[in-house]
Amino acid sequence: MASVLIIDDDDVARAVLLRTLTMAGHEAVGARDGVEGMLRFRDRPAGHPVDLVITDIFMPNQEGLATIMELRRGAPALKIIAISGGGARASLDVLPVAEALGAHRTLRKPFTPAEVMEVVREVLEG
Numbered sequence: 761m762a763s764v765l766i767i768d769d770d771d772v773a774r775a776v777l778l779r780t781l782t783m784a785g786h787e788a789v790g791a792r793d794g795v796e797g798m799l800r801f802r803d804r805p806a807g808h809p810v811d812l813v814i815t816d817i818f819m820p821n822q823e824g825l826a827t828i829m830e831l832r833r834g835a836p837a838l839k840i841i842a843i844s845g846g847g848a849r850a851s852l853d854v855l856p857v858a859e860a861l862g863a864h865r866t867l868r869k870p871f872t873p874a875e876v877m878e879v880v881r882e883v884l885e886g
Contacts, residue, residue, distance in 0.1 A: 761785040762811040762884055763804070767797035767827060768843070769819040773869065777814060780873040781880070794822030798830060810838065812884060814876075817844035817854050825854065825861060832862040839883045845869030 764786050768774040774790045781788040791797035794815070801810055813831060817824035824842055831838055842858035845868065855866035864883045867875065 761787065762880075763808060764788045764812045764814065764880070765791065765797060765800055765810045766814045767791045767794060767819070767824070768814075768816040769793055770816065773816070773843075776873070777876065780876055784877055784880075786880075793819040794824065794827035794830070796821075797827055798822070801831065801835075809835075812839045812841065812880065814841045814843060814880075817842060817858060825858060828858055828861045828863055839864050839886075841865050841867060841879055841883055843867045843869060843871070 764781050766774055766777045766788060768777065769792050778788045778790050789800055791800050797815065804810055815824045815827050828840055828842065831840060840863045842855060842863035843866070844855055855868065858866055864886065865879050867879055
């Protein structure tokens, strides 16, 4: 199974994603924002890279679009899924921008565990 890094400032959303992916047999670790996410990404043991990053877009400290750009610079082949519910900026549709910056797929919140697992499967197999 895959090693998945989940970056989301929403504690409940992050916990649900962690539980969903772990129950499906993946190794999943969470981070609260892009800064922490990049630290966790870089701190992986040699020989155990992150296979997939799922990142929210609107977060404090370092938001998801900057995180996607940073990940792309350091790991061009990394698989990325961007998620967003818009938060306080719900009128902004930035998921197409996330795809333009290198996200393989996007998901709009709220989503079901089944929807997440379908997209994860598609991205990992693609």
